[in-house]
Amino acid sequence: MEGWDTTTKSTLTQIPLLTTKAGPRDGALWTQRLKEEYKALIAYTGMNKSNDNDWFRISAANPEGTRWTGKCWYVHNLLKYEFDLQFDIPVTYPATAPEIELPELDGKTHKMYRGGKICLTVHFKPLWAKNCPRFGIAHALCLGLAPWLAAEVPILVDSGMIKHKDDAATSAQ
Amino acid sequence: MDNELLELQRQFEFAQQAKSSVRLSERNVVELVNKLQQLQIIDFELLHTVSGKEYITPNQLRLEIEAEVKKLGRVALIDLADIVGVDLYHVENQANHVVAEDPGLMLVQGEIISQSYWDGIAEEVNERLQECSQISFAELAAQLHVSSELVASVLEPRLGSLVKGRLEGGQLYTPAYVARISAMVRGATRGITVPTNLSTVWSSLHQLLAQMDGGGGVSVEGALFQSLFSGLLKEGEVLGSLRAGVHWTPAVFGHAQKESVDSFFSQNSFISYDALYKLAISQPRQYLQSRYSEGIPLETVFSHHSVVEMLDAAIEDAIQQDSWIDCLSVLPTVYSSEDASKLLTLCPSVQKSMKATIMAESYVLSNNFIKDVFEKLDKETKALTPTRHVFDVSPSVKEAKVGGDNIQFSTNNETVEGKSGDKVPLEKGLKRKKGKSARSSKAAPTEDSSVKQDNLPTKSKKNTRKQKEASSLQVTDARSTGKKEIERVKDDSASLITEDWIVQKILALFPDFEGLGDEDDPDSLVRVLTTHLRPMLLNSWKERRAALFMENVETRRHLLDNFQKKVDEHFLDMQLYEKALDLFEDDPPTLIILHKHLLRITASSILDLLLLNLDIDNKLKNGVQVEESEVAETSSLTSAERISLAKSLPGSLSLKSISAVEALEGKRVDAFMTALRAIAEESGLLLKKLDKKLERTRLHSYRKDLTSQVASETDPVALLPKVVSLLYVQLYGKALQAPGRAISVAVSRLKDKMEIAAHKVLMDYHTATVSLLALQSAATGDEEDCTSDRLLTKREYLESRVSELKALVLNSNQS
Numbered sequence: 001m002e003g004w005d006t007t008t009k010s011t012l013t014q015i016p017l018l019t020t021k022a023g024p025r026d027g028a029l030w031t032q033r034l035k036e037e038y039k040a041l042i043a044y045t046g047m048n049k050s051n052d053n054d055w056f057r058i059s060a061a062n063p064e065g066t067r068w069t070g071k072c073w074y075v076h077n078l079l080k081y082e083f084d085l086q087f088d089i090p091v092t093y094p095a096t097a098p099e100i101e102l103p104e105l106d107g108k109t110h111k112m113y114r115g116g117k118i119c120l121t122v123h124f125k126p127l128w129a130k131n132c133p134r135f136g137i138a139h140a141l142c143l144g145l146a147p148w149l150a151a152e153v154p155i156l157v158d159s160g161m162i163k164h165k166d167d168a169a170t171s172a173q
Numbered sequence: 174m175d176n177e178l179l180e181l182q183r184q185f186e187f188a189q190q191a192k193s194s195v196r197l198s199e200r201n202v203v204e205l206v207n208k209l210q211q212l213q214i215i216d217f218e219l220l221h222t223v224s225g226k227e228y229i230t231p232n233q234l235r236l237e238i239e240a241e242v243k244k245l246g247r248v249a250l251i252d253l254a255d256i257v258g259v260d261l262y263h264v265e266n267q268a269n270h271v272v273a274e275d276p277g278l279m280l281v282q283g284e285i286i287s288q289s290y291w292d293g294i295a296e297e298v299n300e301r302l303q304e305c306s307q308i309s310f311a312e313l314a315a316q317l318h319v320s321s322e323l324v325a326s327v328l329e330p331r332l333g334s335l336v337k338g339r340l341e342g343g344q345l346y347t348p349a350y351v352a353r354i355s356a357m358v359r360g361a362t363r364g365i366t367v368p369t370n371l372s373t374v375w376s377s378l379h380q381l382l383a384q385m386d387g388g389g390g391v392s393v394e395g396a397l398f399q400s401l402f403s404g405l406l407k408e409g410e411v412l413g414s415l416r417a418g419v420h421w422t423p424a425v426f427g428h429a430q431k432e433s434v435d436s437f438f439s440q441n442s443f444i445s446y447d448a449l450y451k452l453a454i455s456q457p458r459q460y461l462q463s464r465y466s467e468g469i470p471l472e473t474v475f476s477h478h479s480v481v482e483m484l485d486a487a488i489e490d491a492i493q494q495d496s497w498i499d500c501l502s503v504l505p506t507v508y509s510s511e512d513a514s515k516l517l518t519l520c521p522s523v524q525k526s527m528k529a530t531i532m533a534e535s536y537v538l539s540n541n542f543i544k545d546v547f548e549k550l551d552k553e554t555k556a557l558t559p560t561r562h563v564f565d566v567s568p569s570v571k572e573a574k575v576g577g578d579n580i581q582f583s584t585n586n587e588t589v590e591g592k593s594g595d596k597v598p599l600e601k602g603l604k605r606k607k608g609k610s611a612r613s614s615k616a617a618p619t620e621d622s623s624v625k626q627d628n629l630p631t632k633s634k635k636n637t638r639k640q641k642e643a644s645s646l647q648v649t650d651a652r653s654t655g656k657k658e659i660e661r662v663k664d665d666s667a668s669l670i671t672e673d674w675i676v677q678k679i680l681a682l683f684p685d686f687e688g689l690g691d692e693d694d695p696d697s698l699v700r701v702l703t704t705h706l707r708p709m710l711l712n713s714w715k716e717r718r719a720a721l722f723m724e725n726v727e728t729r730r731h732l733l734d735n736f737q738k739k740v741d742e743h744f745l746d747m748q749l750y751e752k753a754l755d756l757f758e759d760d761p762p763t764l765i766i767l768h769k770h771l772l773r774i775t776a777s778s779i780l781d782l783l784l785l786n787l788d789i790d791n792k793l794k795n796g797v798q799v800e801e802s803e804v805a806e807t808s809s810l811t812s813a814e815r816i817s818l819a820k821s822l823p824g825s826l827s828l829k830s831i832s833a834v835e836a837l838e839g840k841r842v843d844a845f846m847t848a849l850r851a852i853a854e855e856s857g858l859l860l861k862k863l864d865k866k867l868e869r870t871r872l873h874s875y876r877k878d879l880t881s882q883v884a885s886e887t888d889p890v891a892l893l894p895k896v897v898s899l900l901y902v903q904l905y906g907k908a909l910q911a912p913g914r915a916i917s918v919a920v921s922r923l924k925d926k927m928e929i930a931a932h933k934v935l936m937d938y939h940t941a942t943v944s945l946l947a948l949q950s951a952a953t954g955d956e957e958d959c960t961s962d963r964l965l966t967k968r969e970y971l972e973s974r975v976s977e978l979k980a981l982v983l984n985s986n987q988s
Contacts, residue, residue, distance in 0.1 A: 031178060038181035045188045052196030057189050060182065 003123035019137040021133035222258040246290030306350040400680035444475035445507040471512035871942035
């Protein structure tokens with residue numbers, strides 16, 4: 001589990017693991033799986049809140065729960081930078097991890113695939129594969145997006161690629 | 174969509190909507206707290222835990238401590254520091270506060286202990302105590318890891334309530350056990366009848382207990398016994414007295430002691446301290462004095478007053494009978510002589526009447542008895558004649574003695590002064606004599622007065638020699654010499670009346686004194702009596718001597734006068750005869766014969782006279798009564814007698830006398846004469862020198878005497894020497910004393926001076942006489958010889974010639 005900082009790792013271990021191995025096309029099993037996903041997310045959110053480390057809001061965009069949208073944010077130099085967040089549950093899920101997209105930052109950084117899909121570390125995929133089907137959406141956020149934001153946002157802010165919305169407003173004026 | 178899923182969606186939504194809690198970093202919090210403290214909003218001391226992650230207020234700490242103590246009952250501060258996670262220093266501080274505020278807590282050796290903890294312990298102890306019936310504090314303390322004093326202090330208030338037992342010398346006992354031990358102690362102490370050291374009793378009880386318990390390890394301290402015992406004593410369950418905490422004297426013993434002392438004392442009216450010691454009364458004197466106030470405490474014995482009365486009666490009896498009594502013979506044997514003397518001081522008959530004397534502590538002698546003894550002894554001393562052995566000592570020692578006496582005098586009456594200075598070499602003699610002279614010096618002053626009147630011419634004459642000698646050493650008057658004389662005499666008597674002598678006399682006079690102790694023991698009655706009597710005896714002896722001395726003075730004067738006259742007479746004769754010897758200077762053999770004759774006849778009589786008189790004089794001087802008849806009698810002495818007499822004379826006189834006696838045995842008259850003169854000088858006599866006038870008168874009287882003798886002489890043989898002598902007087906004017914052997918020579922010498930016819934007559938007569946005497950000496954053998962006839966004829970012839978011879982002398986005398 002090297003490659004992540006200690007805080008991330010300790011948090012990850014506290015997120016409840018999932019048990020049902022089912023994709024969006026598996027019908028009732030998927031529903032079962034979705035319930036577990038929710039429980040994990042609730043625990044993760046509660047954990048973040050209690051640690052004063054709340055950093056995202058997501059919700060299912062369709063009733064099947066295959067598409068998720070929301071926001072994520074990062075505080076840098078006492079300024080909060082907020083981005084839109086969306087991803088689809090792939091058909092091969094949970095063998096394949098969902099691809100998290102930040103459309104606002106598309107084209108602004110190297111560590112991103114076309115369409116705003118973030119580049120994850122080399123360690124992510126083996127770990128996920130190893131923990132299939134126990135890892136779910138919450139784990140993907142925790143292991144994928146959170147470290148990415150912590151690494152990329154300060155660089156983007158310093159290079160001036162992104163600006164705080166207040167600054168953007170003033171510069172617009 | 175099932176409901177559960179919806180529900181979860183809603184919950185998730187809700188969870189995301191919920192407000193996230195605000196969280197500050199540690200660094201922020203520390204900064205905040207510092208800020209608060211700076212702003213004085215936190216105005217009390219804020220403590221932090223050992224980990225440094227937490228702040229804690231002192232109140233909180235106290236609360237935590239209290240909670241911990243309440244929970245455990247007993248907490249070590251070190252443990253407390255670990256538990257609350259606060260530094261030990263703060264824990265200690267706060268623990269002190271906690272303990273100070275709460276009286277139920279105590280801080281002991283770094284531990285906080287609550288009363289409830291002790292209550293629990295007490296209950297535990299009680300349980301164990303009821304099981305074992307005995308627990309030692311030391312054991313408890315070791316178990317609880319606290320000091321036994323603490324255990325004692327904690328358990329004592331709980332005794333009787335929580336702990337049902339009794340505390341005794343660091344041990345806890347159950348009441349039942351205590352009762353049992355108490356019964357044992359009571360039994361043991363009641364059983365004791367003699368004074369005992371309680372610790373021995375306790376140890377035997379201890380052994381007994383150990384046996385009963387089968388060595389069960391229940392050990393009982395002596396202190397328990399002791400305290401139980403003192404409890405019993407206080408309650409009166411055992412009777413007796415306790416001294417020094419351990420010496421137990423049972424009342425029954427004291428009672429028995431008292432009984433036995435009482436009975437003995439009332440029966441015998443005395444009791445010896447030894448007896449009381451045997452009864453274990455350590456201070457018998459005080460004991461008896463406190464009990465019998467009328468008794469008399471003595472050295473070895475406690476006596477009833479009646480003993481004194483009895484003794485008094487016995488003594489009174491003895492006094493009335495003019496006798497003596499040994500108190501020890503009257504008193505029981507336990508009385509020592511010291512006791513007796515102490516009792517005697519209490520006897521009224523001895524103390525008041527003054528009729529008795531106490532001697533050698535226990536003997537009471539009636540004064541009349543002593544007087545009797547003294548008188549008898551006095552008589553004995555009268556019989557005692559002094560032998561002048563003192564004069565045998567060499568002159569130098571005598572001199573020393575005189576010196577010693579002088580020193581004695583200078584201290585006594587200061588008449589002789591400054592003489593001790595040149596007497597240093599004589600110190601030795603002085604010391605030897607000191608004892609005696611000191612004793613005699615007491616009597617000296619009384620004698621002085623009597624001696625003063627003795628300053629008589631005769632005495633001083635006698636003392637001339639002494640004075641001469643003394644004057645070279647000292648400037649003194651005649652009196653002091655006289656005194657010295659007396660002193661010497663006194664010394665003499667002191668050495669004469671020795672203690673031993675008195676002892677012997679007393680024993681001879683009073684045989685019942687014998688066996689009263691060792692004679693040589695200075696404390697025996699005889700010795701004491703002797704020392705008591707000796708000064709008195711010496712005094713009376715001296716007084717008597719002094720009186721006698723006075724008496725003798727007169728006799729001596731007479732004697733010496735007579736003596737002088739006689740000596741004069743004889744000496745003149747002697748000198749006269751000596752002169753006649755000059756005629757025979759040319760005839761040595763005859764001279765020797767004549768010398769010898771003169772010595773034998775005349776000189777010996779002079780010397781005898783001299784010696785006898787000197788001896789008598791000497792005796793008189795010493796105060797010895799001499800009979801007059803002795804003086805008158807002047808028989809001739811043998812040479813041995815002379816020597817002994819000469820030796821009895823004092824000092825140098827003796828030496829000179831001896832030499833004179835020796836000269837008498839010699840052949841020279843002149844040697845004797847010088848010796849004689851020496852004696853006379855020594856004894857203070859005057860020897861008259863023959864002068865012309867005296868010689869003539871002496872010669873004349875001698876001639877007259879001889880003439881008358883010749884005229885009246887009838888014996889023809891005896892006639893011849895007288896005639897010859899008379900002829901010598903007539904012809905030479907010399908008095909010749911010739912022996913028979915020398916007659917022939919004397920006759921032949923007359924030849925020149927006489928007419929031939931007259932000489933012829935004389936020669937014839939002489940030859941006839943010689944032949945007669947020869948015949949007489951030869952005729953002694955057989956009487957019937959013809960010699961008797963011849964003797965007769967010779968005698969007749971001589972007788973016929975007598976008238977012729979007489980005429981020869983008498984005629985010439987007449988012419």
